[in-house]
Amino acid sequence: MKLEHIICGLAVSLMLSGCQMITGHNQNLTGTGASNCFFSGPPVLIEGECLLPNWIAFGIRAQHGNDEWRRDILKQTGDDTPQDRLARAVVLSWGTRAEWKQATALYRTELDKAPVPLQPLLHYWLDxxxxxxxxxxxxxxxxxxxxQQLADKNAELTRKLDALTAIEESMNARRRSP
Structure with a gap:
């Protein structure tokens, strides 16, 4: 099972590395017929040749974006539409551990509302x-x-040692006093 996770992780790393090379030169995503795809801000849920490239680029940006970028995107995606909720899920899934629970809930409620070509990518991100x-x-x-038992025993022995030390100090004090 761990081998499957490692292989899956390596495959995704290779896929994302390739996507970074595509988006690394400039913000225009070029490819076969995708020259009109431009990634700026949250992606849309309109089926077409730009759907997957824009969501992949957005996922990479969410992974590497700073706090200011995240706050800006979360403000832009404040509506209660499936598109905005999925974009928030992507951003929150790369946020703090506290935000992961909210991201998981958003993915689960909105995933089925995404276009069919996008669903495998979103399922993968949720997994x-x-x-x-x-x-x-x-x-x-x-x-x-x-x-835990050893820690409890250690605490008990420490209390006993402290009590014996107090008794010894008391006896020594009596001997010194006339």
């Missing part, structure tokens, strides 16, 4: 977000019951 959430939660150390 990738879920995988990142799983990785983060598995990286958070969970307390082994044995470790």
């Amino acid at each position: 990738e977000l879920e995988y990142r959430k799983t990785l983060v939660s598995s990286a958070t150390p969970t307390r082994d019951p044995r470790i």
Whole structure:
């Protein structure tokens, strides 16, 4: 199962690297018939030759965009349309861990409203977000019951040692006083 995730991750990295090369030279996306595709701001959900290139470019920009860009896009996508909600999901999925839950909810509610050619990409982004959430939660150390028992025992022994030290200090103080 881990091998599948690694292979999938490598495939996506290669795909996104290629997309960055396309968008890296200038903002015009060129290709077979896609010369009129221009990525500026949130993409639209209109089927055509620009649909996938614009959403891929937007996803890359969301991944690498700074906080100011994110705030600006979130303001631009404040409406309650499927297009705006999906754009917010993309931006939030590359935000803070606290925003991931909202991004997941937006993807799940709006994914079926996207044009059919765009749905596999959005499904992939949702799955990738879920995988990142799983990785983060598995990286958070969970307390082994044995470790907890040892910590409790250590705390108990520390209390006993402190009590014995106090008794010893009291006895030493009595010896010194006439």
